[in-house]
Structures are given as structure tokens and as C-alpha cells.
Amino acid sequence: MEEKLLIDQLISIQKQQLVSFHVPGHKNGNIFKKVPYKNFNEVLINLDTTEIPGTDNLHNAKGVINEAQERASHLLGSKKTFFLVNGSTSGIYSMIMATTKPGDKIVIGRNCHNSVINALMLADCVPVYLFPEIDHENGLALEISAEHVEDVIIRHPDVKAVVLTYPTYHGIACNLKKIAEVVHKYDKILLIDEAHGAHLGLSNQLPLPALQCGADVVVQSTHKTLPAFTQSSMLHVQGNRIDLDKLKFMLRLNQSSSPSYLLLASLDYAMFVYQYYGKQLMGELLENIKYFKKRMSQFEGVSFLRADPYKKDLYTVDPTKLWINLHRLGVSGVELEAELRNNYAIQMELSNLYGALAIGTIGNEKKDFQRLADALEEIVDKKRWTSNHIQYPTYKMAIPKGFLTPREALYKEKQIMHLDDAEGRISGTSIIPYPPGIPILMPGEIINKEIIDYIKIINKAGTEVVGLQGETNLRIEVIK
Numbered sequence: 001m002e003e004k005l006l007i008d009q010l011i012s013i014q015k016q017q018l019v020s021f022h023v024p025g026h027k028n029g030n031i032f033k034k035v036p037y038k039n040f041n042e043v044l045i046n047l048d049t050t051e052i053p054g055t056d057n058l059h060n061a062k063g064v065i066n067e068a069q070e071r072a073s074h075l076l077g078s079k080k081t082f083f084l085v086n087g088s089t090s091g092i093y094s095m096i097m098a099t100t101k102p103g104d105k106i107v108i109g110r111n112c113h114n115s116v117i118n119a120l121m122l123a124d125c126v127p128v129y130l131f132p133e134i135d136h137e138n139g140l141a142l143e144i145s146a147e148h149v150e151d152v153i154i155r156h157p158d159v160k161a162v163v164l165t166y167p168t169y170h171g172i173a174c175n176l177k178k179i180a181e182v183v184h185k186y187d188k189i190l191l192i193d194e195a196h197g198a199h200l201g202l203s204n205q206l207p208l209p210a211l212q213c214g215a216d217v218v219v220q221s222t223h224k225t226l227p228a229f230t231q232s233s234m235l236h237v238q239g240n241r242i243d244l245d246k247l248k249f250m251l252r253l254n255q256s257s258s259p260s261y262l263l264l265a266s267l268d269y270a271m272f273v274y275q276y277y278g279k280q281l282m283g284e285l286l287e288n289i290k291y292f293k294k295r296m297s298q299f300e301g302v303s304f305l306r307a308d309p310y311k312k313d314l315y316t317v318d319p320t321k322l323w324i325n326l327h328r329l330g331v332s333g334v335e336l337e338a339e340l341r342n343n344y345a346i347q348m349e350l351s352n353l354y355g356a357l358a359i360g361t362i363g364n365e366k367k368d369f370q371r372l373a374d375a376l377e378e379i380v381d382k383k384r385w386t387s388n389h390i391q392y393p394t395y396k397m398a399i400p401k402g403f404l405t406p407r408e409a410l411y412k413e414k415q416i417m418h419l420d421d422a423e424g425r426i427s428g429t430s431i432i433p434y435p436p437g438i439p440i441l442m443p444g445e446i447i448n449k450e451i452i453d454y455i456k457i458i459n460k461a462g463t464e465v466v467g468l469q470g471e472t473n474l475r476i477e478v479i480k
């Protein structure tokens with residue numbers, strides 16, 4: 001049998017010419033047509049190199065890499081910027097490990113990415129959770145308020161730092177300026193996972209970038225919303241609360257000793273695009289999104305995630321993240337995502353029971369939004385006759401009780417059992433609907449009935465739930 005290499009599969013997908021509403025932000029390389037730099041995309045293979053005279057060294061940058069990092073730092077307004085080649089994941093590990101000691105308490109948003117939980121295992125920290133508000137119409141986490149942050153710090157005055165996701169995967173941006181004031185009033189460190197917000201500085205119609213809100217460390221996945229290659233990210237520092245030598249050590253510890261020059265060069269290219277073309281391209285993108293929403297506005301039953309006008313002081317929504325909800329027409333988000341891919345060659349970023357997320361970036365074109373609007377019009381038209389509202393049980397984000405720290409749980413003996421028998425047991429693993437990668441159970445937490453029921457519902461609805469085991473995905477790892 002002829003072997004099919006991974007390359008073959010990627011080429012065959014590329015031949016389908018899918019419209020990309022997913023990451024990476026360069027949109028199948030389309031940005032290179034808009035902003036060609038030399039013939040970067042054609043000579044990539046020749047540029048894959050290592051540390052030789054003239055190429056500098058990421059882990060001790062003094063030459064061209066240092067200059068590129070300084071350009072980015074100047075452009076984005078940090079005191080110091082570090083390029084990352086192991087994704088925001090490595091930046092999140094490093095910022096937490098550089099600002100805590102084993103046993104320290106750290107405040108984290110419950111809607112954090114899995115990398116934050118893994119960082120707690122590495123750093124051996126004790127989590128104290130902040131609970132976001134929930135949007136029950138869309139099944140999404142909303143804002144975390146400054147009052148909530150203050151309340152938790154008052155109740156746990158020994159916490160070292162506060163870690164928040166800003167904006168969320170779905171574009172919710174809490175009032176970070178106010179939160180930064182609170183965190184600094186109590187002399188704590190504010191660490192921001194801005195994986196989904198590398199583009200925020202490109203328009204004043206977008207939420208304020210985390211650096212401008214006053215965060216001490218900000219980690220951005222440049223690859224998600226700007227035109228850098230997958231895994232290419234940045235970590236920015238400002239102010240005097242961070243020990244830079246410790247941070248540099250942690251960056252070396254958490255990253256490859258052979259960083260890819262393709263990734264590094266793509267970060268510098270992304271900054272070049274940002275500086276000289278970014279605002280204009282973002283203006284065009286926002287116009288295209290307005291056009292798309294206007295076309296959709298005539299259809300009852302199609303809704304988008306919008307900021308609640310009564311909660312203006314609590315959060316805003318990044319308009320480049322389009323959360324499309326058709327569930328009032330009897331179409332779940334999972335079905336919508338599959339329909340768009342299978343029948344219209346449009347690939348969304350993710351979906352849940354309620355809606356599907358399109359990520360627009362400066363790599364997209366007006367024709368992408370036309371294709372999406374055409375497809376949705378057809379889908380809505382077919383569904384008009386069956387307008388029965390799907391009723392899902394509401395998940396109240398009932399936070400399970402923590403019994404062990406994530407690191408304690410990591411090293412305990414485990415066993416696998418059926419979910420139905422797991423009530424009252426301690427979870428040995430994270431259970432994460434993916435995407436968006438937000439844990440609903442963390443290692444060391446007690447499994448309750450509500451969580452078991454919810455896991456079964458989303459599993460049945462076709463959401464991928466990472467952490468479950470067995471053929472039917474109904475088994476879970478617990479502490480023996």
C-alpha cells in the first residue's frame with residue numbers, strides 16, 4: 001500500500017481551498033499576497049537554520065534576534081519583549097514559574113486555558129479560583145469583575161499573583177484596567193494570558209491591549225491573530241515587579257534549545273505587517289465584519305455575541321471574534337460547524353452546543369465574509385420551517401471542591417472507572433471540552449453528580465471532551 005505522509009494530507013486539505021475562519025492568523029498564507037516581504041514564503045525551506053555566526057541566539061540574544069525583539073517591544077510598548085517558539089503555553093509556564101515559589105497561592109480565572117493548570121503542576125502552586133459570569137444563551141464564560149478579584153485577594157491576602165485570560169477565546173474582555181488597579185493596590189502581580197489578543201492595538205474599536213491596562217506580564221499568541229507561524233508567540237514585561245533574570249531562566253527551561261528560525265523570522269514579519277499595514281488592514285477587516293453582520297441582521301434566529309449595554313463597565317467584546325448562534329432555529333453550533341465545512345468549504349475555529357466561532361484576522365478578505373454570509377443564508381432558509389428552540393440543561397458552573405493540589409494529584413496512584421461510579425471520587429485528570437480548552441474538572445477535585453451529568457450531555461452532543469477514556473468516552477481517571 002502506498003504510504004500517505006502527513007504532508008499528503010495537508011496538501012489534500014490545502015487543495016480544498018477552505019475559507020479560513022480559524023487560526024493561524026495568516027489565513028493559509030493569504031497575508032503574503034497582501035503584504036509580500038522579499039520572497040519570504042517561497043524561500044522558507046532555505047531559511048531553516050541554526051545558531052551560526054550572524055544568526056544570534058534566542059536564549060542569549062545580542063544580535064539580530066535582540067534587535068527584532070527590541071523592535072517589537074518598542075512597537076507594542078513593553079519594557080522588554082521575548083520571542084517564544086513553543087507557543088503561549090511556554091510563556092504561561094515561564095511567567096508563573098518566575099513569579100512564584102512552590103507552595104505559593106495564586107489566583108486564577110476558572111475559565112483559564114489548560115496551560116495555566118499545567119503551570120500550577122510545574123510550579124507547585126495552590127490555585128484560588130475566580131468565577132466568571134456565565135452567558136446561558138451561548139454556553140460561554142463572560143466577565144470576571146474587579147470587585148470579585150478584590151474580594152478574593154482580601155480573603156487570601158497571601159496570594160502572590162493573579163492570572164487572567166484577556167480577552168477570552170470568544171472575545172470577552174473584562175475591565176482589565178480596573179482589575180490592574182485593584183491587583184496593584186494590594187501589591188500583587190498581574191499576569192495576563194492574552195493568547196487571543198495580539199491584534200488589539202490595531203484599532204480603538206477593539207478592547208484596550210493588556211499592556212496598556214497595566215499588566216505586569218502579557219503573553220500573546222502572535223500566530224493566532226497576527227500573521228506569524230503556528231507556535232510563534234511573545235512575552236512582554238513592563239514595570240519593576242518582575243525579576244528578569246529569573247524569567248529568562250524559566251524561558252530557557254520551558255523552550256527548545258534549538259528554536260526554529262522560521263518561527264522567529266515570522267514573528268519579526270508579523271511585527272513588520274503590524275507596524276506598516278496593520279491599522280489599514282484592521283480597518284478593512286472591521287468594515288467587512290460590519291457588512292457581514294448587516295447582511296445577517298435581516299434573519300431572525302441568527303444571533304451574535306454582543307456586549308450587554310448594562311454591563312459596559314464590566315466587559316466589552318472583540319468584534320473580530322464572531323460567535324454565531326443559530327440554536328433558536330434548531331441548529332446546534334456543532335452541527336453548524338460541520339455543515340459549513342462539509343457543504344460550503346468554510347472552516348470555523350470551534351463550536352459548542354449553542355454556537356460556532358469564526359475568527360476574523362487581517363489575513364481575511366471581503367470575499368470570505370461574502371461566502372460565510374451566502375452559506376448562512378442558505379442554511380437559515382432551509383431551517384426556517386423547523387423553528388423549534390433546542391432546550392439544553394443549563395450548566396451552572398458548579399465548581400467542585402478541591403481536595404488535592406494539581407501537583408499532589410499528578411503524583412498519586414490512579415485507576416480508571418466508569419463515570420457513573422465516579423461520584424464522590426477525586427479526579428486524577430483535567431476534563432476539558434476542546435476547544436475551547438477550559439477545564440471543567442481539574443486534577444485533585446471531587447467529582448460531583450452535576451459534573452457527571454454535564455460531561456455526558458456534551459459528550460453525546462459531539463463535543464470532544466479531552467481527558468475522558470474508553471471507547472464511548474465514559475470512563476475517567478480517579479485517584480486510587
Ligand SMILES: Cc1ncc(COP(=O)(O)O)c(C=O)c1O
Nearest residue numbers: 087088089113165193195221233
Ligand atoms: C486562552 C488560551 N491561552 C493559551 C493558549 C496556548 O497558546 P499556544 O497555542 O500559543 O501555546 C491557548 C490556545 O488555544 C488559549 O486558547
